[in-house]
Amino acid sequence: MSTSSTTMGAPSAAPGPSGSGWVKSVTVLAVGSFAMGTDSFVLAGILPQMARGLHVSTGEAGQTITAFALTYGLAGPFLAALTSRLPRKPLLAFALTLFIVANVASAAAPTLTLLLVARVAAGIGAALYTPNASAAAAALAGPARRGRALSVILGGLTVGTVFGVPVGTWIGQHLSWSGSLLFVAAVGTVALLGVLVVLPTLPVPPAVPLAQRFRVLAHGRVVAIVGVMLLESCASIMVYTYTAAILGGIAHVSGTELAVALLVWGIGGVFGAFGSGWLTDRWGAERTLTAAIVLLVITLAALTLATSFVAVAVVMLLNGAAGWAVSTPNNHRLTALVPTLPSVVISFNASGIYLGQAVGAALGGVLLDGGTSVRVLCLTGAAVAVAAGILHAAVGRPAGKP
Template sequence: MKRPALPAPLWALLAGNFVIGTGVMVVPGTLNELSQSLQVGAATAGQLITAGAIVMCLGAPLLAALVAGWDRRLLLAWTMLWYAGGHLLSLLMPSFAALLPVRMLTVVAPAVFTAQAAACAGLLVPVEQRGRAVTFVFLGWSMASVLGLPIGALIGGHFGWRAAFGLIACLSVASAAWIWLKLPSGIRPAALSREAWGRVLKSPLLMGVVSVTALQGAGQFVLFSYFAPIVRQGLGADATQMGLLWAWFGACGLFGNMVVSRYIDRIGAARMVLVTTLLIALSLLLWPLAMSFTTLALVLVPWGLGCFATNSAQQARLVSLSPALAPGSVALNSSGIYVGQAIGAAAGGWLLAHDAIGWMNWVGLATVLLAVALSVTVDHAQRRALALSPPPGRPKADRTPSGGSEYTK
């Protein structure tokens, strides 16, 4: 049976996530050029990732509460214009000290957009399509990895990091226009009350899922943040070779996310999270075998397949657990992504500065395996809760206060 087509506004949200993802990943993609241009070490330049991740971590839940009653068309369009302005201002900065605070202000946009786009996607479709809609919108991040990141790395490698930042500013303006034209007006999810936020924060299941996300991000970004200088140092990669490696990694990520988007409603979000996280762990385990470009490309395959797909599955997992609390839980999940990036980038920077590159994959692997163990524990707890108190009709996690989608297009 052919599945119904997803509504057109989801494509605009997907494109917005593509631009957001490209902008977030432009720093690791151009880390070599940033380090050389600003005359700082790679470990120091990598703290742009840490500082930005801290802002996104703290900003996602705080801003979710602040903008709760805004029309999503207006909010998401203006968020992309903020992103454009931040990148334009960044390329004018003459030093690392000047760039750091501008970068921190710029990434306020991802703190808003990713979480609110996911929550908005859940309101644009019937309840039975929510998992598919959320993962579809998150495909934008995978597309950023397969197209945006390598293109940004190539432009940065050949024309400098400022040119790459300028490209993102232009894409952000185009994205704002697309969202304004395609997203229907009047989507105003009810603001979460203090009591509702309390329910999110006190829910062992929801906060357990968020904690899994944080551990996943920390484990990956120990190594991912410094991928460019590590590969240049170990394999002598130039800008073109780095661009090709990023493109290969991104292609695997796009394929993985497409598979998750297609099958997640059939096999369940929790199982998808387990599979994709184990794929990441496999690459970290095999990392010492990456002694050439060929073996490195092979080692990156499982990581690419799981990297972005697991974030999509986590978002869908939260929406399915409690659609009514999704604006808060998805915002906190975005915080989980970014706090993981901050911790991972800081730990990786410390290891890099202390000539302990060989430990990066093992530290990352241990952290990802903790995420696996916690994810399994949360899944078992959810099953026990459902067994002890079976809800009438369909599962309680699939019901909203109105018994369906708050906004159906």
């Protein structure tokens, strides 16, 4: 489920600064990624509190995650094309400002309707920021250090999941769900100040017209591979979104234990995000993706049997690793298919991630509100992951490709 490598505009070919001068600027950009990573996942840990505060069901509250993810998934490619000729630093500052205001508005929203509107605005801010931060990091570091720079941006996202989500969850569990969103806004404000003060003026990257971006979807294998990402993300988020209800219902986990469980999930995600790159280089994209999907199916089903906190921790660790291990090998396959437009096909993979999250959160909410038990919800997620595995097997491997 990793949102790494979501660069939608090609990075500038201009070399980055000499020495380590680029590190400070890229670190600032990573703080923004930390905020985005926290915002993407923190609501899962505070849905019961949010539902009680807004006087709605947990399933209805879960649609706030749908609104954020659907906005990101649908708006991302269009925003990338519409803003391709705008200066990078002001664009990043605007994206962060919108993100901050949207999270403050989310925290203050008195009704679910207004909260959904605010989450849409936050999704637009995230869709503007994350890919452009990746492109800016690559431009700042230069070709020789591009991989390290992009890994720092990925690090911000994963650290947001590992540390930001548990902190936000703890705030929501012990103070208020609004406090969790204000925490995200505060981190975004730190990033905004850093961008304004530290980030240098950046060259505008070469524009890729919208028509050219969507032309790659005429390639059937591209659509199928993005479909694998969508189904995997749907399966993972369908269960993760309602983690509080699932772990509370099966293992009676809540409060601090829930925050720890989400921390463990995030740690697993770090191993999955970085380990999948190592495995892809050694096993190949096909085998790595197969292993990740199989592990996802097993762990989603295993949650139904995890009745102790120790069992929950083990399953959450492996589930986080599986969920975050899929994006890298999928990106590897896409860039091998369309090597001339790597940033464009990667952007569609990112859209597949967020559209899958939107479908998963929405479907999970409908099932829970319809009376589905949390165990059946986990098994439904596992069934969707099986569908992802079937599509992955059907896509196959083209001759001569790794």
